[in-house]
Amino acid sequence: MAELLWHTFARDRAELDRQYEAPAYREASGLVYDDLEKGALALAEGLAGEPHPVVKARAFAFILANARLAVNPLDWFGFHFDVVKVVGKADIGWHVRMILGRLSGKWINELCQGSVQPYVSERARQGRDDGLFVMYPDYAHSSPNWDDLLALGLPGLLARTRHFRCEQTELTPAQTAFYDGIEISYEAMIGFAERLAAEVSLHAAGSAKMQRLADALRRLAVAAPVNTYEALVLAMFYWKLQENVEMARVRTLGDMGVLYNGFYQRDVASGAATREQIKELFKYFLNHFAAMHVLYQQPMYFGSMDAAGKVQITELSRLIFDAYDECGLYDPKLQVCIAEATPDAFIKRVLEAIRGGNSSISLINSENAIASLLKCGMSLEDARTFVMTGCWDYAVRNEAKTIPLRLNLPKVVELTLNNGVDPLTGHRLGPATGEAESLVSFEAFYVAFKRQLADITQYMMAIANCFEPFLHEFNPTSLYSATIAESLLRGVDAYAFGAKVCSTVFNVSCLATTVDSLAAVKKYVYDRSDISLPALAAALRQDWQGAEELRERIRADRDKYGSGSALADELMVDLTDYTTSLINNQPNGRGGFYKQGQISIDFNVKFGAKTGATPDGRRCGEPHSKNLSATVGMDRQGLTGLINSVTKMDMSNFNHAGMLDFIMHPSAVQGDDGLEIMLALVRTYFRKGGHSIQGNVFDARLLRDAQAHPDRYATLQVRVCGWNVYFVNLSRKEQDLFIAQAEHLEKMGAH
Incomplete structure (x- = not known):
């Protein structure tokens, strides 16, 4: 019986989902992981003293030439290579070890003993260990230029690199190493495509699917893709290598409905493929990421704008979304950018999926994104053509963004109550701003809080400015940089000074817990004199023991973030305006600037675990509030009241991200009327200036x-x-x- 080429996804789904549990690596195809790691690191050690981009590229080429290979004949994208080692299971995915991570770690340690010593100073170590902040070299939010990759292919990117190299009148040693690293890496990638094609061909007898995969890989070794399937194979091939070998995480697959639309239209018009066949290809493509599922989900998005400001929702956008929803996937995770001109019908289709339980979808306000990027000095054209780069965040095209800093804002309140000392450890983490008995008015307390916040914020940025200029030395990114035209023009790694924009994100976390704590201090200490500040500080150090009645009154109080409280709203607006003044557009260490994020992601739990009791009634170790949401149980006017409160902030100042989470009861969103309610809620939030929103039903x-x-x-x-x-x-x-x-x-x- 002839192989069934199409309509196979549902039949094969269970096997496809398990394909990463134990890939069948062919023993003779290469080295087992441990031997591959030893060989790559030994090669790097033998090149000690050579420029880091060259050393890493040589090790990269060794890995591609010697990694074990496996093929899954059921999958249109079923090529596997043994370059990551699973070292543990987390709730949200697999923890893995990557070969070149050992090399990068060695270089970080060496540089921290010399040029980057402040990064490992005692204050920095204590701040990290005690949960005041998180800081680290970040390569987790790259957005390669997918347009150029798909238009030029691997050989085209290599040829473009050589062209820019020849255009340089005189190369510095650093530029020579930069171009050498790219050429070595891309030559290795082209050779690897050929090697994979040969491996896939071993499974091609009687398998038209594998024959097409082998043909696609061979063609991609010599030319750019010409059809939808080849474009998707290239995307998967590139993604796996940048993500798993180069170790610069690919934080978007791009606007899928736009990137592949030209290929799709040609395929359908020529009869090379039907719409249903293209839809099935995307099911296989998207499901492959779900099967990998390493630690965090891979983002993609719909609804981008062109340079004239036109929203781009294509026929392919709708087809891919239907494929995504029908598969019931939560990896890749999906962002949908929404502007005034975005069709209601498409938004309702997305909301229908969320209502049906597919909540791995975030809604992003395009108008707010544009306004925030204009505040960063971007042109209108660049702002309109922004790209998504992570969970909910955006950047202009060819922007090399890092997210190395996260601040535990409620702990700043704790430090203010204790004159800059962490009561849980006894470590001085902030400046001496006065013992509690000396802060005789709320104005004095709030000034002390702001001094703590300013000192810690400026210290964190100073440390980041110390280590960020060395990102290209810690971990050169030849694959990623080759997709960025500005980087090639300058002959500099994209993570150094090479990209069009080099931005650094400073995330301020757990806003509601902080605002509720400040409101409680003002009301119960200074306005009502129910307790003195020293007594409150002592009660918090005892986790509210002996002050339970006061704790219950504070928790029941209506002056809470997100509940329409004039006091809480005033503090919220003033505080976020202040963080904006401290962070936005401050110069970073890579010739760019800082951006503010008002998000926590899961750090609300991690930071909460290292923070003592807080004045809002929270107990020691309990989670803080999440993202822009209210503390659990404190939004007493429902979702509409929460929206009315939080939109008093100017969210265009959150030029990285500012996510609002919601939960809706199924009974509130049933039927056509329920869908209209959801649409009205999203439209209202965005028209009032909301940044982004996501949730569960x-x-x-x-x-x-x-x-x-x-x-x-x-x-x-x-x-x-x-x-x-x-x-x-x-x-x-x-x-x-x-x-x-x-x-x-x-x-x-x-x-």
Whole structure:
């Protein structure tokens, strides 16, 4: 019987989902991981003293020439290579070890003993260990120029590199090493495509699918892609190499409905493929990422604008979205950019998927993105053609963005109460701004808080400015840099000074917990004199022991973030205006500038675990508030009231990200009327200046049952942060947080 080429996805789905559990590497095809790692690191050691881009490129080429290979004949994209080692399972994916990570770590350690010593200073170490901040060299948010990659292909990018190299009148040693690194790497990639094609050909007898994959790989070794399938093979091939070998995470697959639209239109018009066949190809492509699922999901998006400001929702956008929804995927995760001109019909199709349980979708306000990028000094054309670069964040094209800094804002309140000393460890983490008894008015307390915040913020940026100029030495990015025309023109790594824009993100985390704490201090210490500041500080150090009645009154108080409180709203606006003045457009260490993010992702749990009790009634170690959302149970005017409060902030100042999370009860969004309610909510939030929004539709009963009977709910998705997980894979504490949110929602509905 002839092989069935099409209509095979549903039949093969279970096997496709398991293909990364134990790939069948052919023993004679290459070295096992440990031997491959030893060989690559030994090669690098033998090149000690050579420029880092060259050393890394030689090690990269060794890996591609010697990695073990496997082929899955069921998958249109079924090529595997043994370049990562699983070292543990997390709730949200696999922890892995990457070969060149050892090399990068060695270079970081060497540089930290010399030029970058402040990064490993005692204050920096204590700040990290005590949970005040997170800081690290970041390569996790790159956005390669997919347009150039798909238009030029591997040989075209190599030829373009050589052209720019020849255009240089006189090369410095650093530029020579930069171009050498790219040429070595791309020659290795082309050779690897040929090597993979030969391996796939071993499975091609009787398999038209494998024959086409082998043909596509051979063609990509010599030319740019000419059809949808070849373009997708190239994208998968490139993604795996930059993500898993170069170690610069690819934080977007691009606007899929635009990037591949030309290929799609030609294929359909010529009869080379039908719409249903293209749709099935995308199912295989997207599901392949879900099968890999290493640590965090891979982003992609729809709804970008062109330079004239026209929203680009194509026929292919709708086809890919249908494929995504029909598969029930949460990896890749999806962003949908929404402007006034975005068709309501497409937005409702997206909301229908969210309502149906596919909550791995974030909605991004295009108008806000443009306004925030203009504030960074970008041109209108660059602002309109922004690209998504991670969970919810955006950048202009050819921007090399890093996210090395995250601040635990509620801990700054804790330091203010304790004169800059962490009461949990005794370490001085902030400046001496006065003992509690000396802060005799709320104005004095708030000035001390702002001094703490300014000192810590400026210190964190100074440390980042110390290590960020060495990013290209820590981990040269030849693959990524070759896609960035400006980097090639300058002969400089994109993560150094090579990209069109080199930005650094400073994330300020857990806003609601901070605002609620400040409001409680003002109201209960200074306005009502229910407790003195020294007594409050002492009670917090004892985790509210002896002050339980006061804690309950504070928790029941209506002056909370997101509840329409004039006091909380005033503090919220003033505080975010102040962080904006401290962060936005400050010069970074790579010839660019800082951007502010007002998000926590899952650091609300991590930071909360290292923060003592806070004046809002939170106990020691409990999670902080998440992203721009209210503290669980404190948004007492529902989602509409929360929106009305948070949009008093100017979210165009959050020129990285500012996500609002929601939970809606299924009964509120049923039928056509429910879909209209969801559409009106999104439109209203964005017209009022909201940055982005995401959420879940479920009830507490369902979650309690899933907690009690996890075997019955293996595929129940919940939106955690910038990614989705299966509810049953969360810790008991994290499950309880979702249940508490759902119970609060039901109580609100009962009143």
